Amino acid sequence: MSAIDDLLAAARSGLDRAEPEQAQRLQRDGALIVDIRPHVNRLEEGEIPGSVVVERIHLEWRLAPDSEWRLPEVKPDSTVIVVCNEGYSSSLAAADLRRLGLPGATDLEGGFRAWRSAGLPIREGGTPAVP
Ligand SMILES: O=S(=O)([O-])[S-]
Numbered sequence: 001m002s003a004i005d006d007l008l009a010a011a012r013s014g015l016d017r018a019e020p021e022q023a024q025r026l027q028r029d030g031a032l033i034v035d036i037r038p039h040v041n042r043l044e045e046g047e048i049p050g051s052v053v054v055e056r057i058h059l060e061w062r063l064a065p066d067s068e069w070r071l072p073e074v075k076p077d078s079t080v081i082v083v084c085n086e087g088y089s090s091s092l093a094a095a096d097l098r099r100l101g102l103p104g105a106t107d108l109e110g111g112f113r114a115w116r117s118a119g120l121p122i123r124e125g126g127t128p129a130v131p
Pocket residue numbers: 084085086087088089090111
C-alpha cells in the first residue's frame with residue numbers, strides 16, 4: 001500500500017460514509033452538503049441542488065465550529081456531507097473536519113458522479129463558492 005492509500009484508509013475508518021440516496025435523505029433531514037469540486041467540474045457536470053460550494057482551500061475555516069469565519073449554519077452537531085468528484089479527496093476533507101470538532105462530518109461515497117449515476121436531481125453547475 002502507498003502512503004496515500006494508508007492515509008485514505010485511516011480517514012475512512014472514522015467516517016460513516018453516505019451513499020447517494022442516503023445523502024439525499026440526510027439532506028432532507030437538515031444535513032448540509034458541501035461541494036469542494038473544482039469550478040470546471042461543477043460547470044461541466046452540474047451540482048447537487050441545495051449544496052453549498054466551498055473552495056477546498058477555505059474548507060476548514062468555513063466549517064470548523066469554532067472558526068470565526070465559519071458558515072452561520074454550521075453548528076457543532078451539524079451533519080455535513082463533503083462531496084468531490086469520485087469520493088476520494090472528500091474522505092480526507094471530512095476526516096479533517098471531524099478532527100476540527102465536527103463529529104457529524106462525512107462524505108458522499110462515489111462523489112458527485114455516483115449521485116448523478118443514481119439518477120438523483122442535479123442543478124446547473126458553476127455556482128460561485130461562498131466567499
Ligand atoms: O475528486 S476525487 O478526489 O474523487 S478524484
